Amino acid sequence: MDENRKVIVVGGGLAGLSAAMQLANLGVIVELVSLTKVKRSHSVCAQGGINAALNLKSEEKDSPYVHAYDTIKGGDFLADQPPVLEMCLAAPRIIKMLDNFGCPFNRGPSGNLDVRRFGGTLYHRTVFCGASTGQQLMYTLDEQVRRKESTGRVIKRENHEFVRLVKDCSGRACGIILMNLFNNRLEVLQGDAVIIATGGPGVIFKMSTNSTFCTGAANGRLFLQGMAYANPEFIQIHPTAIPGRDKLRLISESVRGEGGRVWVPGDSSKKILFPDGSERPCGETGSPWYFLEDMYPAYGNLVSRDVGARAILRVCEAGLGVDGRMEVYLDVTHLPAKTRHKLEVVLDIYKKFTGEDPNTVPMRIFPAVHYSMGGAWVDWPAADDSDRDSRFRQMTNIPGCFNCGESDFQYHGANRLGANSLLSCLFAGLVSGDEAVRFIEAFGGSQATSSDFDRALLQEKEENSRLLSVSGKENIFALHEEIAKVMVRNVTVKRNNQDLKETIDKLKEFRERLKNVSVQDSSPFANKSFHFVRQMGPMLELALAITKGALLRNEFRGSHYKPEFPNRDDEHWLKTTVALYAPEEPEISYLPVDTRHVAPTLRDYTKSSVGKIELTNVPDNIRLPI
Structure with a gap:
């Protein structure tokens, strides 16, 4: 690779940092553009953990193939299966990489990585750093990027906003126009490829768990310039957020993963429809009704997020919300102090914004807009596809323009499993870096002229x-x-x-x-x-x-x-x-939808047994980015 080749990475979160790190390691100059200070990117808000089938509880017999099955099932079989499988196969290697970088993962008494269970699975496969996993992963990767920055291979442009993709006469991405957010000055950046990693569009809904700069405007601008946008209708509603007037604040799934229970005061005079189609009483009057545990006995409080959010809404619409409001309780008061200490960051957030101590009183929560499964359409030739070498993974329909992280579409189908977001950001970023280099090697550097940039500016x-x-x-x-x-x-x-x-x-x-x-x-x-x-x-x-x-x-x-x-x-x-x-x-x-590995079946979170999980047509020539 020519050491003067340059790739522009737009977005300073986990996906952008992992892409920048991979590119710099491959000898490419990286221009890293971020709307905010890199360490304030929205990835720092991810609390609960990152999934990888490390099988640290050997009696569970977990594996990357089971992880892939859970992810495909959790997405209601809408995700193309080859990228999901490869992400799950790469997950243990990604955790090892982060561990080697010094990421402060929680560990058990034996010194092994600690794991917790998240929604939509019966396996303990979520590795975590207390309740601030996203922040710790961000700081860990930023150190690696700063190493490259000190040698001049990465150039950071923080507090700059992407406003336009520049294309040459053939339609290939060859740079961007960005705006300095301090003085509104417009600037041109030239590159041989562009990687977009700008997160989701939660601010469209305003009342969401997203940071106030998660507008989706970058993908929107690319959409206006001809980029295809896939599965836009699939917006994740997280079951547990703090209701508020200004915005909604997430209460991590890790709270339920560590034993938190969702309930409302029971009312035996009312009946509600259960998943099996029967109508049953809403608990016992005068006692807590742990409705998720009643409705979904196998998964309980750790059903997939879409299922949990609908159940909470249904209970509140039946008039069972706390004090008649659209709220239910999330309770950790019964947990040991040692367990609550793991959740200290989340519990402190609740106390700060409500004035109530969740160590002594149950938290009041309600579902909130949280994540976009939809995003930029990106290509993914499977390892054994005959045209694999002529196509580029994570590339949009605009040649030379790649997209990764929450701003792409392909890993989560119709619903994302908790703790798969950090994994998909890291994996897609690493793949984007690899594929951008492969694209430049195949087609050479940009042939854009000064008039292409002058016109866009x-x-x-x-x-x-x-x-x-x-x-x-x-x-x-x-x-x-x-x-x-x-x-x-x-x-x-x-x-x-x-x-x-x-x-x-x-x-x-x-x-x-x-x-x-x-x-x-x-x-x-x-x-x-x-x-x-x-x-x-x-x-x-x-x-x-x-x-x-x-x-x-x-x-x-x-x-x-x-x-x-x-x-x-x-x-x-x-x-x-x-x-x-x-x-x-x-x-x-x-x-x-590419369903080559698992035939679609109906999801059922009321039962614990799915029989033996087997993925078919798994290629022998899978090459992982790490």
């Missing part, structure tokens, strides 16, 4: 001038409140087609109103109002893709729940949604 300068010259009456933050209310009401846990049709009409109306938004803050420095106005257009286009994908998918699968279509429909809907931008509304098409 001029377009963004004109966009800045246009937005700053609008003297309309709309306020961007008030408009965002309206958009978010519609999206939360109609496009989260429970959906119906009439509401979704109305939401599409409302989003088109919001699109028109956005043209009348005035940037009321005239400051030329650190102008967040201006930045948010700039982000809202791409966010609205993604909101339309999310809503239209949900409208067209007439079935119940994973996080996508339509009571009017109460069953999964593999005959018609075992396929990946692919959205492309169009001026009126997105154009939707579909691709078949």
Whole structure:
């Protein structure tokens, strides 16, 4: 590899850092662009752990193949299976790499890594660092990237925002336009390939567990430039978050993994529908009703997230919420002090924002928008596909533009299992680094001309001038409140087609109103109002893709729940949604799901036995990125 080859990585979270590290190790110069300080990227908010089938509890007989099966099943069989399998095969190696780097994982009395159980599995395979795993992984990888930064192989550009992909005359990605968030200065960055790792679009819904900079605007801008966006309708609702007026704060699944129990006061005079179709009393009046344990006896409080969120909503809609509110209890008061100490970071967050001590009183929680399973469509030729060498994993439909982390689509299907997010970020980042280098080796360096960059820069300068010259009456933050209310009401846990049709009409109306938004803050420095106005257009286009994908998918699968279509429909809907931008509304098409390793079956979290798990058609020539 020519030592002057350069790859631009957009995003400073785990996916971006792992890609940057891999590229630098392969001898490429890396320009690392981050919206914020790298160590403040949203990956630091991940609390509970990272999955890897290390089989540290040998009596469980865990393996990467069982991990892959659980992941495929958890995603309701919508994920293409080859990338899931390879991610799970690489997971133990990734943990070993992090351990060698000095990541402070929890350990048991024997000195071995400690593991906890997470939702959607019966196995203890979640490795963790107390309740701040994401932060510790971020700090560990950042040290590796800073080593390369000290030698000049990585150049960090923090507090800069990606605003446009630059393409040459052949359509190949050859650089980006970025904006300095302190002074709004637009700059050109040239590269031989671009890797996008910019996280999810939670801010579209406003009331989410995501950081306030997780707007999805980068993917939205790429969508406007022709990038395909896959499975947009699949938005994960996390079962346990702290209700709040400003935003929602996550209570990690690790709380339930360590023995936390979900309950409401029982009421035997009321009945509720159980998963087997029977109606049963809602516990005993005057006693706690541990409804997840009753409904799903095999998995209990550790059912998959989509199942848990729907159960909590159903219980609250039946009038059983705490004090009549849309809240249930998450209780750790019965746990030993040693166990609660493992959860100290999470419990401190609850105490800080509510004033109540979860060591002595149960926490009040409710589901919240948390994660996007959908994202950029990226390619993944399987190891034994005949055209493997002519295709590039993690590459979007734009040549030379790769995408990884939460901002891609391919590892989680219709629902993500807890603790698979950090794993998929690391794995996809490593693969993206490898494949970007392979792409450059195959096609050489960028052949872009100065006019390609001048034209792109001029377009963004004109966009800045246009937005700053609008003297309309709309306020961007008030408009965002309206958009978010519609999206939360109609496009989260429970959906119906009439509401979704109305939401599409409302989003088109919001699109028109956005043209009348005035940037009321005239400051030329650190102008967040201006930045948010700039982000809202791409966010609205993604909101339309999310809503239209949900409208067209007439079935119940994973996080996508339509009571009017109460069953999964593999005959018609075992396929990946692919959205492309169009001026009126997105154009939707579909691709078949690759199910070569596991035949789809109906998920059942009421039973513990699934029989012997076997994956078929596993290639012999799998090459892992580590």
